[in-house]
Amino acid sequence: MAGNSEPKTAKMKDVADLAGVSIKTVSRVLNNEPHVQDKLRNKVKDAVAKLEYIPSQSARSLRGNRSYTITLLCHAADSSYSNTIQFGAVVACQRLGYQLSISLQEGLDQLSFDQLKAVFEKLIHQHRPDGIMLMAPYAGNKMIAFALQELGIDVVRIGPVDLPTEDILVEIDDYGAAIELTQHLIDLGHRRIAFVRGLENQRATDVRFAGFSMAMNAAGLTIDDRLVMPGSFDFSSGMDAGQKLLSLEDPPSAVFASNDDMAAGLVTAATMAGVPVPEGLSVVGFDDSAVATRMRPELTTIHQPLRELGEVAIEKLIESFQNERKTSARRIVLDHNFILRNTTAPLTIS
Amino acid sequence: MAGNSEPKTAKMKDVADLAGVSIKTVSRVLNNEPHVQDKLRNKVKDAVAKLEYIPSQSARSLRGNRSYTITLLCHAADSSYSNTIQFGAVVACQRLGYQLSISLQEGLDQLSFDQLKAVFEKLIHQHRPDGIMLMAPYAGNKMIAFALQELGIDVVRIGPVDLPTEDILVEIDDYGAAIELTQHLIDLGHRRIAFVRGLENQRATDVRFAGFSMAMNAAGLTIDDRLVMPGSFDFSSGMDAGQKLLSLEDPPSAVFASNDDMAAGLVTAATMAGVPVPEGLSVVGFDDSAVATRMRPELTTIHQPLRELGEVAIEKLIESFQNERKTSARRIVLDHNFILRNTTAPLTIS
DNA sequence: CTGAAAGCGCTTACAG
DNA sequence: CTGAAAGCGCTTACAG
Numbered sequence: 001m002a003g004n005s006e007p008k009t010a011k012m013k014d015v016a017d018l019a020g021v022s023i024k025t026v027s028r029v030l031n032n033e034p035h036v037q038d039k040l041r042n043k044v045k046d047a048v049a050k051l052e053y054i055p056s057q058s059a060r061s062l063r064g065n066r067s068y069t070i071t072l073l074c075h076a077a078d079s080s081y082s083n084t085i086q087f088g089a090v091v092a093c094q095r096l097g098y099q100l101s102i103s104l105q106e107g108l109d110q111l112s113f114d115q116l117k118a119v120f121e122k123l124i125h126q127h128r129p130d131g132i133m134l135m136a137p138y139a140g141n142k143m144i145a146f147a148l149q150e151l152g153i154d155v156v157r158i159g160p161v162d163l164p165t166e167d168i169l170v171e172i173d174d175y176g177a178a179i180e181l182t183q184h185l186i187d188l189g190h191r192r193i194a195f196v197r198g199l200e201n202q203r204a205t206d207v208r209f210a211g212f213s214m215a216m217n218a219a220g221l222t223i224d225d226r227l228v229m230p231g232s233f234d235f236s237s238g239m240d241a242g243q244k245l246l247s248l249e250d251p252p253s254a255v256f257a258s259n260d261d262m263a264a265g266l267v268t269a270a271t272m273a274g275v276p277v278p279e280g281l282s283v284v285g286f287d288d289s290a291v292a293t294r295m296r297p298e299l300t301t302i303h304q305p306l307r308e309l310g311e312v313a314i315e316k317l318i319e320s321f322q323n324e325r326k327t328s329a330r331r332i333v334l335d336h337n338f339i340l341r342n343t344t345a346p347l348t349i350s
Numbered sequence: 351m352a353g354n355s356e357p358k359t360a361k362m363k364d365v366a367d368l369a370g371v372s373i374k375t376v377s378r379v380l381n382n383e384p385h386v387q388d389k390l391r392n393k394v395k396d397a398v399a400k401l402e403y404i405p406s407q408s409a410r411s412l413r414g415n416r417s418y419t420i421t422l423l424c425h426a427a428d429s430s431y432s433n434t435i436q437f438g439a440v441v442a443c444q445r446l447g448y449q450l451s452i453s454l455q456e457g458l459d460q461l462s463f464d465q466l467k468a469v470f471e472k473l474i475h476q477h478r479p480d481g482i483m484l485m486a487p488y489a490g491n492k493m494i495a496f497a498l499q500e501l502g503i504d505v506v507r508i509g510p511v512d513l514p515t516e517d518i519l520v521e522i523d524d525y526g527a528a529i530e531l532t533q534h535l536i537d538l539g540h541r542r543i544a545f546v547r548g549l550e551n552q553r554a555t556d557v558r559f560a561g562f563s564m565a566m567n568a569a570g571l572t573i574d575d576r577l578v579m580p581g582s583f584d585f586s587s588g589m590d591a592g593q594k595l596l597s598l599e600d601p602p603s604a605v606f607a608s609n610d611d612m613a614a615g616l617v618t619a620a621t622m623a624g625v626p627v628p629e630g631l632s633v634v635g636f637d638d639s640a641v642a643t644r645m646r647p648e649l650t651t652i653h654q655p656l657r658e659l660g661e662v663a664i665e666k667l668i669e670s671f672q673n674e675r676k677t678s679a680r681r682i683v684l685d686h687n688f689i690l691r692n693t694t695a696p697l698t699i700s
Numbered sequence: 701c702t703g704a705a706a707g708c709g710c711t712t713a714c715a716g
Numbered sequence: 717c718t719g720a721a722a723g724c725g726c727t728t729a730c731a732g
Binding site: 701702703704705706707708709710711712713714715716 | 717718719720721722723724725726727728729730731732
């Protein structure tokens with residue numbers, strides 16, 4: 001069989017008959033349109049409840065302009081960061097009667113503008129999503145932003161993004177959070193502080209480094225270029241950075257890793273090199289992902305409300321195409337938290 | 351705007367006009383139906399290519415019986431295990447022209463049969479998925495299986511499952527894998543081997559323990575009941591088990607943890623208690639998830655092809671409702687691999 | 701092997 | 717404030 005059994009499901013006509021109104025009135029009630037008497041409205045609602053009527057998504061999206069589907073554009077690599085955001089997005093979609101459709105797109109970074117447009121045109125044409133949700137590593141990509149803008153589809157982005165488009169943005173204050181983390185290390189007496197960057201095409205990498213620089217400068221500390229390491233947001237790049245940093249003639253006493261996975265790699269590298277954390281090296285991360293409480297010692301970091309970020313992104317996106325006026329804020333900043341755990345300690349003079 | 355711009359997209363009629371055939375013939379070609387001349391078939395295909403025609407999913411699913419959507423029933427807790435399987439499922443869906451719709455369902459375990467049926471009826475009615483994919487912790491649930499069976503929808507399950515329904519099953523040989531792992535510990539000279547169980551409502555827990563028992567018995571070793579610990583497949587339950595095991599009068603020299611997360615917890619507990627791994631305690635896990643290579647020492651475990659499991663599940667499901675005959679295998683067993691890393695060592699006589 | 705007609709279940713103009 | 721008609725873009729019988 002091709003799927004469905006045949007429960008004699010109620011149709012709009014059945015609801016209309018039971019409520020003693022026209023099918024159009026039922027449609028109006030279902031879509032929360034004005035111009036229906038309260039009395040009729042209630043009759044219809046009762047009938048819907050009695051019949052357990054559920055509108056057919058296909059019919060709605062075929063005739064109307066809405067598909068009640070939002071497409072989440074994902075990079076093929078799955079990470080705890082993306083998965084948690086996606087989780088929040090699914091929750092919000094389910095709550096609001098939308099479907100989240102996941103589109104896996106690898107290597108979008110390497111396409112030309114026209115190729116990008118073609119990819120999105122096909123995607124939009126096929127599923128007709130009402131909106132698109134973007135997160136790292138695609139959230140901050142300008143070509144993607146412009147291609148999507150030309151296609152005229154509503155977009156929401158997650159993460160620190162600096163784009164001239166009018167898309168909705170949901171993020172935390174990465175800059176401020178990076179300052180807090182750096183200040184914490186400075187307050188502990190550290191002066192030679194290393195920084196491990198993330199992927200270079202992501203704005204989070206620059207923003208977090210900017211916060212770090214700001215705090216260092218404000219404290220009158222200079223940033224030693226040899227202590228600024230490249231990274232790619234993953235465990236092994238953190239290990240690499242740690243090994244290099246620790247084998248320096250004049251190693252740092254503290255390291256700011258741009259995310260938790262790299263911080264975990266750093267701690268592992270230090271431990272393997274016989275440098276105790278935090279006594280011999282203080283480490284901070286960013287995200288408060290699962291690894292933060294599973295490693296030993298547990299990681300001092302910034303908690304990002306990833307699930308909430310995903311939920312709010314979906315809510316704002318849906319809100320935006322329900323409100324014609326576009327009155328609501330286009331940029332939402334959620335709260336983060338500094339989480340003090342055990343990878344940081346006062347500088348010990350040796 | 352409610353989503354779409356208005357690219358003048360080609361419709362079936364346009365393809366038919368360009369190819370000089372009727373719209374019905376186009377439909378036939380698109381759906382790979384027989385009874386079309388090769389010449390016409392090619393004309394249609396050319397026209398489709400030229401016009402970049404993409405059929406509307408809504409129209410198809412409204413008129414036809416298929417929605418080209420598969421619903422993945424997920425438990426609200428997101429884990430690396432589920433996410434990797436889901437990833438494979440998305441990949442396969444995308445390749446085969448289907449959409450994966452994620453349905454988050456918490457606490458399905460506590461519902462009555464009728465409540466379950468109501469939940470699924472609504473879900474099926476709303477999105478009309480062509481099939482449903484189940485994984486832990488719902489894959490092995492009998493009530494869910496029967497409810498879905500009564501609703502007559504095609505189902506695929508992942509993981510070791512023992513059900514009287516005719517659903518498709520995709521799994522690895524958990525039993526055999528557990529024997530390999532246990533035999534490895536026995537070969538290293540261990541005799542007091544502990545076992546940490548997983549969640550009790552999952553068949554994987556029983557099957558892996560059965561493999562462990564089998565290997566122990568075959569080697570003439572007895573299982574000490576005090577060395578069989580409860581667990582819940584997560585890091586902290588592994589830590590707990592480790593602490594209890596290590597504080598025993600006569601602690602084990604090796605532990606079989608039912609999955610990697612618990613194994614990581616065990617290693618952490620041992621390290622914190624001053625017991626070196628693997629010298630003082632050998633540990634094996636199960637899954638080969640991300641944590642296996644991020645912990646130190648790296649974990650000896652069984653590699654489960656999770657992504658492939660997800661892909662194959664989707665492929666077989668789609669295949670099953672395309673083949674009326676249901677000729678293909680209903681149970682697919684994929685290969686696993688024993689991965690020797692550094693958490694296991696020969697028993698040292700102390 | 702091919703096609704003209706009907707209809708899936710809704711929403712969109714258009715009347716009243 | 718309410719309704720009868722038309723139509724979204726396909727597929728399903730039914731003819732030929």
